[in-house]
Amino acid sequence: xxxxxxxxxxxxxxxxxxxxxxxxxxxxxxxxxxxxxxxxxxxxxxxxxxxxxxxxxxxxxxxxxxxxxxxxxxxxxxxxxxxxxxxxxxxxxxxxxxxxxxxxxxxxxxxxxxxxxxxxxxxxxxxxxxxxxxxxxxxxxxxxxxxxxxxxxxxxxxxxxxxxxxxxxxxxxxxxxxxxxxxxxxxxxxxxxxxxxxxxxxxxxxxxxxxxxxxxxxxxxxxxxxxxxxxxxxxxx
Amino acid sequence: xxxxxxxxxxxxxxxxxxxxxxxxxxxxxxxxxxxxxxxxxxxxxxxxxxxxxxxxxxxxxxxxxxxxxxxxxxxxxxxxxxxxxxxxxxxxxxxxxxxxxxxxxxxxxxxxxxxxxxxxxxxxxxxxxxxxxxxxxxxxxxxxxxxxxxxxxxxxxxxxxxxxxxxxxxxxxxxxxxxxxxxxxxxxxxxxxxxxxxxxxxxxxxxxxxxxxxxxxxxxxxxxxxxxxxxxxxxxxxxxxxxxxxxxxxxxxxxxxxxxxxxxxxxxxxxxxxxxxxxxxxxxxxxxxxxxxxxxxxxxxxxxxxxxxxxxxxxxxxxxxxxxxxxxxxxxxxxxxxxxxxxxxxxxxxxxxxxxxxxxxxxxxxxxxxxxxxxxxxxxxxxxxxxxxxxxxxxxxxxxxxxxxxxxxxxxxxxxx
Numbered sequence: 001x002x003x004x005x006x007x008x009x010x011x012x013x014x015x016x017x018x019x020x021x022x023x024x025x026x027x028x029x030x031x032x033x034x035x036x037x038x039x040x041x042x043x044x045x046x047x048x049x050x051x052x053x054x055x056x057x058x059x060x061x062x063x064x065x066x067x068x069x070x071x072x073x074x075x076x077x078x079x080x081x082x083x084x085x086x087x088x089x090x091x092x093x094x095x096x097x098x099x100x101x102x103x104x105x106x107x108x109x110x111x112x113x114x115x116x117x118x119x120x121x122x123x124x125x126x127x128x129x130x131x132x133x134x135x136x137x138x139x140x141x142x143x144x145x146x147x148x149x150x151x152x153x154x155x156x157x158x159x160x161x162x163x164x165x166x167x168x169x170x171x172x173x174x175x176x177x178x179x180x181x182x183x184x185x186x187x188x189x190x191x192x193x194x195x196x197x198x199x200x201x202x203x204x205x206x207x208x209x210x211x212x213x214x215x216x217x218x219x220x221x222x223x224x225x226x227x228x229x230x231x232x233x234x235x236x237x
Numbered sequence: 238x239x240x241x242x243x244x245x246x247x248x249x250x251x252x253x254x255x256x257x258x259x260x261x262x263x264x265x266x267x268x269x270x271x272x273x274x275x276x277x278x279x280x281x282x283x284x285x286x287x288x289x290x291x292x293x294x295x296x297x298x299x300x301x302x303x304x305x306x307x308x309x310x311x312x313x314x315x316x317x318x319x320x321x322x323x324x325x326x327x328x329x330x331x332x333x334x335x336x337x338x339x340x341x342x343x344x345x346x347x348x349x350x351x352x353x354x355x356x357x358x359x360x361x362x363x364x365x366x367x368x369x370x371x372x373x374x375x376x377x378x379x380x381x382x383x384x385x386x387x388x389x390x391x392x393x394x395x396x397x398x399x400x401x402x403x404x405x406x407x408x409x410x411x412x413x414x415x416x417x418x419x420x421x422x423x424x425x426x427x428x429x430x431x432x433x434x435x436x437x438x439x440x441x442x443x444x445x446x447x448x449x450x451x452x453x454x455x456x457x458x459x460x461x462x463x464x465x466x467x468x469x470x471x472x473x474x475x476x477x478x479x480x481x482x483x484x485x486x487x488x489x490x491x492x493x494x495x496x497x498x499x500x501x502x503x504x505x506x507x508x509x510x511x512x513x514x515x516x517x518x519x520x521x522x523x524x525x526x527x528x529x530x531x532x533x534x535x536x537x538x539x540x541x542x543x544x545x546x547x548x549x550x551x552x553x554x555x556x557x558x559x560x561x562x563x564x565x566x567x568x569x570x571x572x573x574x575x576x577x578x579x580x581x582x583x584x585x586x587x588x589x590x591x592x593x594x595x596x597x598x599x600x601x602x603x604x605x606x607x608x609x610x611x612x613x614x615x616x617x618x619x620x621x622x623x624x625x626x627x628x629x630x631x632x633x634x635x636x637x638x639x640x641x642x643x644x645x646x647x648x649x650x651x652x653x654x
C-alpha cells in the first residue's frame with residue numbers, strides 16, 4: 001500500500017527538506033498530515049526537524065521538542081490568564097499569539113454566570129481552533145460540553161519545560177519518572193502539551209521533589225530516570 | 238499590545254503563592270535551603286582576559302581589553318577601568334535591543350563600584366607616561382542566559398577575566414627617551430594586572446515579611462520585595478553595598494554580611510583554582526610554541542620589525558591621542574609593506590581622511606562629469622530652440638549662462654580623465 005521510503009523514515013529523526021513520501025508511487029493516495037509536514041505536488045516534505053511518527057492507517061506527523069508551542073487542535077494545554085475582555089479571556093499558552101478563551105466556553109456557561117479569573121490564574125484547557133493568522137481559541141469543555149477536569153487550577157506549583165518533556169510525561173506506558181514517584185508519593189499532576197506542568201501534593205517538600213525530578217529527567221534515558229528517582233526517594237526517606 | 242502580551246514572561250498566582258509559602262518552612266523551589274548557593278562553574282576562555290561563568294541557569298561571558306589613552310586631568314598618573322554590560326534578548330524576552338535597561342545600568346554600576354571604590358585593580362601601575370599615556374582597561378559583560386542573580390554571576394565573570402588578562406608590555410625609548418615602544422606578545426611576555434584583592438558580590442533577596450534567601454533564582458526575583466547586594470573580599474572587608482526595595486532591620490543586614498563573608502571565601506577559592514588551571518594550560522602552550530626553534534624565529538622576525546614607535550609628546554589635542562591609539566593595530570599590520578614610510582609616520586591623524594582613502598579621485602570626477610553631460614545636451618537643445626523661436630527676452634538669456642558654464646566645467650573634467 002505505502003511505498004518503501006516511508007518505513008525507512010518512521011520513528012527516525014528527520015530534517016526540513018527530507019522527502020518522506022512520493023505520492024506518484026502509491027496506489028492509495030489518501031493521507032492525513034499532521035504538524036511539520038507539507039505536500040509539494042507529489043512529494044510529502046518535512047518542514048520541521050523532529051521525529052517522524054506514523055499511525056495506522058494513514059496519519060503522519062512530526063514530533064519535536066521546543067520551548068515555544070505551536071497550537072494544534074485537540075491539544076490539552078496549561079494557560080495563564082493575562083487579560084479579560086467582555087467576550088473572552090486572553091490566555092498565554094507559550095505560543096506566537098495569545099489565545100482566546102470565550103467566557104461562554106465553560107460547562108453551563110451563560111451570560112449570567114461569567115467566571116471571574118484574576119490575571120495570573122492557571123487554566124487547564126483544550127485548543128479548539130488553531131488556524132494560521134488567527135488567534136487560537138480554547139475551551140474549558142470537552143466535546144460533549146462537560147467540564148471534564150478542565151478549568152482553573154488552584155494551589156500547587158507550575159513549572160515550564162519543553163514540549164518534548166510534556167509529551168514524554170503523557171506517553172503510555174507511563175514514563176519511569178512518574179511511575180517511580182507515584183509508587184512512594186501521592187501527588188496530583190496536570191501536563192499541558194505546551195510544555196507546562198502543574199504539580200500539587202499535600203506536603204510542599206513532595207511538590208518540590210516531584211517538580212525537580214521531572215525537570216531533571218528531560219535528557220535521561222528510561223533506565224537513568226529510574227535510577228535517579230530511586231536515589232532521590234532514598235535520600236528523602 | 239497583544240503581541241507584547243504574548244512575548245512577556247509572566248508568573249502565575251500559583252507560583253507566587255507557592256514560593257512564598259514554601260519559604261515559610263525553609264524550602265526553595267530548586268531544593269536548596271535559604272542559605273545555599275547554586276553551583277558555580279568558571280571557565281577561563283582560550284584567550285587572555287576572557288571568562289564564562291555559569292551560576293545554575295544563569296550564564297555570563299566577560300571580556301577584558303586594554304587601550305593606551307590620555308589620562309583624566311585630575312589623575313594624570315592613573316589608568317582607567319570601565320565596565321560595559323550587554324543584555325542579549327536571547328537571554329530573556331524582557332531584555333530589549335538598543336538603549337540599556339535600568340537593570341543593565343544598575344548591574345554595571347554595582348560591579349564598577351565594587352572594583353573601583355575598593356581599589357582592587359592597581360590603576361597606578363597602568364601608567365606609562367604620566368599625564369600622557371595610560372592603559373584604559375575595559376570590561377565587557379555579556380548576559381547569555383538569565384536564571385536570576387545576574388549581579389553575582391557577572392561579578393565573578395569580571396574578576397576571572399581580569400585575573401587572566403594580560404596587557405602588552407610598553408617601554409620608553411627613542412631619541413629623547415619619551416617615545417612609547419609597544420612590544421608585541423611574541424617579543425616580550427605580556428604583563429598581568431596587579432590585583433590587590435577580589436571583591437565578591439553576594440546577593441540576598443527578601444521575600445515576604447521575614448524570609449531571606451541567598452542567590453535568588455529568576456522566579457524568586459519576580460516575587461521578592463527587596464534585594465541587597467553585598468560586595469566584600471575574602472578578608473571580610475566590605476567594599477560596597479547595594480540595597481533596593483523594602484526596608485530591613487539592622488540585625489538582618491549584619492546577618493547578611495556575616496553569611497556573605499563566608500560565601501565570599503568559597504567563591505574566591507573557586508575563582509583562584511579556575512585561574513590557576515588556566516595559567517598552567519597557558520604556560521604549557523607557551524612551552525610548545527617555543528619548542529621548534531626555526532618557527533620561533535619566523536614569528537619573531539616580523540614582530541621585531543613591527544616595534545611600534547609612538548611619538549606621543551608631539552600630540553596636542555586629546556582627540557588626536559585617542560584616535561592614534563585606535564590606529565595602532567591597523568598600522569601594525571601595514572608596517573611590513575611600508576617599512577620605508579615608517580620613519581615618516583608621526584601619528585598625525587589630522588591629515589588622515591577616511592573617505593579619500595581607497596577612492597579613485599579621477600574616477601569620481603568622471604562619474605560626476607558623465608552625469609552632467611547626460612543632462613546637459615537636452616537643455617542645450619531646448620535652449621537653442623527657445624533662442625531661435627522666441628523673441629529675445631531676458632529670461633532665457635539669464636538661463637543660458639549658468640548652463641553653459643556647467644557644460645564647460647563638465648567638459649574639462651571629462652578631458653582631464
